[in-house]
Amino acid sequence: MKLSIVTPCLNEEEALPFFYKELSRYISDIDYELIIVDDGSKDDTVKVALKLKEEDPNIKILSFSRNFGKEAAILAGLRESSGDLVVLIDADLQDPPRLLKEMIKILEDEKYDSVATYRVSRKGEPPIRSFFARLFYRLINKMIDVQIVDGARDYRMMKRPMVDAILKMSEYHRFSKGIFAWVGFETYYLEFENVKRVAGETKWSFWGLFKYAIDGIVAFSTLPLRFATIAGAIVSLFGFIYMVFIALKAIFFGDPVQGYPSLIVIISLLGGIQLLILGIIGEYLARTYMEVKHRPNYIIKKRY
Numbered sequence: 001m002k003l004s005i006v007t008p009c010l011n012e013e014e015a016l017p018f019f020y021k022e023l024s025r026y027i028s029d030i031d032y033e034l035i036i037v038d039d040g041s042k043d044d045t046v047k048v049a050l051k052l053k054e055e056d057p058n059i060k061i062l063s064f065s066r067n068f069g070k071e072a073a074i075l076a077g078l079r080e081s082s083g084d085l086v087v088l089i090d091a092d093l094q095d096p097p098r099l100l101k102e103m104i105k106i107l108e109d110e111k112y113d114s115v116a117t118y119r120v121s122r123k124g125e126p127p128i129r130s131f132f133a134r135l136f137y138r139l140i141n142k143m144i145d146v147q148i149v150d151g152a153r154d155y156r157m158m159k160r161p162m163v164d165a166i167l168k169m170s171e172y173h174r175f176s177k178g179i180f181a182w183v184g185f186e187t188y189y190l191e192f193e194n195v196k197r198v199a200g201e202t203k204w205s206f207w208g209l210f211k212y213a214i215d216g217i218v219a220f221s222t223l224p225l226r227f228a229t230i231a232g233a234i235v236s237l238f239g240f241i242y243m244v245f246i247a248l249k250a251i252f253f254g255d256p257v258q259g260y261p262s263l264i265v266i267i268s269l270l271g272g273i274q275l276l277i278l279g280i281i282g283e284y285l286a287r288t289y290m291e292v293k294h295r296p297n298y299i300i301k302k303r304y
């Protein structure tokens with residue numbers, strides 16, 4: 001049995017040595033490969049990784065030509081992996097390596113194809129971020145067919161068939177949490193307490209998370225498009241009722257010129273709805289456009 005460990009890294013020169021030290025405590029007695037995917041780091045991540053590689057020939061390093069995002073790094077790592085088991089793990093020790101043994105043990109059971117982890121608390125995270133995260137999970141789970149567990153991390157160990165299934169999904173806009181759920185398979189959920197990152201800073205800005213949320217919804221649901229149809233139908237119905245009302249009013253009471261304010265209100269309301277719906281259509285169109293270009297998800301500059 002061989003374990004492939006995939007670690008996406010963006011500017012993790014500080015965290016990487018801690019990570020490796022902690023990780024090696026739990027994998028020294030098994031056959032493994034550690035795939036460090038450098039996602040276009042601007043600091044000395046590659047140098048630090050190379051230093052680790054001098055000591056440990058089981059380390060492989062893929063270095064991207066620029067920052068392509070964590071999803072791209074995950075994809076590259078999965079493609080590179082050759083183990084019967086593959087685990088995705090962050091470099092900042094927020095995904096505790098001490099769980100690895102337990103995950104392997106659970107997967108010895110035929111019944112399970114993967115072990116996913118989720119945080120029981122979001123302690124140590126800004127409350128506003130937790131609030132929006134919760135909101136996001138509630139929203140997306142209403143909109144998509146499969147379920148995503150709130151607080152689920154990308155920290156997950158999978159058997160080979162599941163990895164192959166994930167690699168068959170060739171979309172450009174990848175939302176791993178959705179993909180894991182979409183491919184199915186039997187998943188065991190392992191919980192753990194949230195841990196603060198060991199060094200360095202989170203790579204997520206609020207804006208970045210917002211875009212990630214929109215990506216997730218658009219990638220797995222076309223419900224927002226239906227919103228256009230429904231909104232259009234409702235507005236048309238009101239328009240029709242209003243038309244009848246005005247016609248009757250003109251017939252029975254005459255029509256002295258008035259109603260400028262209501263005209264402005266209706267025009268601006270309709271204008272707003274139209275722009276919103278155009279925007280929604282645009283979101284899907286833009287992604288379709290990116291998909292049909294068939295651009296690679298990432299470019300590997302160098303392998304070590």
Ligand code: UDP
Binds near residue numbers: 010068094
């Ligand atoms: N990461 C990456 N590319 C990116 C952003 C993040 O490879 O564009 C890596 C990062 O180095 C870390 C992991 O993804 O190993 C998770 O990132 P981070 O800790 O910033 O996210 P958080 O834990 O705050 O959600």
Ligand code: MG
Binds near residue numbers: 090092094197202
């Ligand atoms: Mg982190």
